[in-house]
Amino acid sequence: MLITLREVHDSDLPVFFRQLNDPVALHMAAFTPEDPADWDAFAAHWARIRADGGVVNRTVLADGDVVGSAAVYGEPGEREVTYWVDRAYWGRGVATAALRGLLAEVPERPLYARAAADNAGSLRVLAKCGFEVSAADRGFAPARGAEIDEVVLHLTS
Template identity: 85%
Template sequence: MDIALREVHDSDLPVFFRQLNDPEALRMAAFTPEDPADRAAFDARWARARTSSDVVRTILGDGDVLGSAAVYGEPGEREVTYWVDRAYWGRGVATAALRQLLAEVPERPLYARAAADNAGSLRVLEKCGFTPSARTRGHAPARGVEIDEVVLHLLDRTPGGG
C-alpha cells in the first residue's frame, strides 16, 4: 500500500469523526476528548488546528483517507499524534505516516505520549526513533479512569533514528 501525507481537506473531517468514535480505538487511545461524539467541539478543535502553527496532515493509503497525523504545541515542547482507522492497524500505516511526518518537520526535540498498555502505538513510536523517558498517570477520558502513560522523546533529526 502506498502511504502518503497531504494537507487536511474539509472532506476528510467526517472520516476523522467516524474514526474518533470507534469504541475500540477510543479505548486504545485512552487520552481522548471528554465527549468524542460532540461534533461541534470536534469541528472547533480541527478549525483551530488547521489555522495554527501545528502541522496537521491526512494519512492516505492508495488515495483513501486512513487517518491523521500531526505535530502540535509550543516550540521545544511539541508533540506528535496520529490516528489510524482500526481496519488498518498492524499493517505499517502508522509507522510509514509518522516517518513521513518526521521528515517533514525537522525540529527536535519532539515528544509523544501513549497509554502504557497500548503496545502497538509504543512500537510505532520506537520504530520511528522515539525513546521512553518517563511514566506518568493521568485521567483517560475514553476509559473513565486514571491510567499509566508513557512519555517518549525524539532528539535525532533522522526520521526513524533515535
C-alpha cells in the first residue's frame, strides 16, 4: 500500500466528517469536538485551520484513496502533531507512514504530541516515529464525557 500526503481539498471534508463520527474511533481518540455530528462547527473549524498559514494540514492517501488527515499546528516551540486515520486502516502501518511523511515535510523541532493514555495504537505510532514520553496529564475528553489520563510526548530530532 502506497501512503502519500497532499494538500487538503474541499472534497476531503465529507470523508473526514464521516471518519470523525465513527463511535469506536471517537472513543479511542477521546479528545474530540464536543459535538462531532455538528457539520457547521466541523466546517467552520476546517475553514479556520485551512486559512491559518502556520498550520500544515495534509490529507493522507492510501493507494490514492482518502483515509485520513495529519497536521502540525501551534506556536513556535510548542507545535504539536495530530493525525486521524480511518478505522478500516488501523494496524496496517498507515498512521506511522503518514506521520513519518509529515515529519519529513516539517523539519522544525521540538514537536509535541498528546494521546489518551489507553490509546496503545497511537502511542505505538508516536514511538515508532521517535517521540518520547515527557509527561503525564489529565484532561476532559469530550468523546468519553470524563476526565482521563493523557500522555504528552516530544520529538527533538
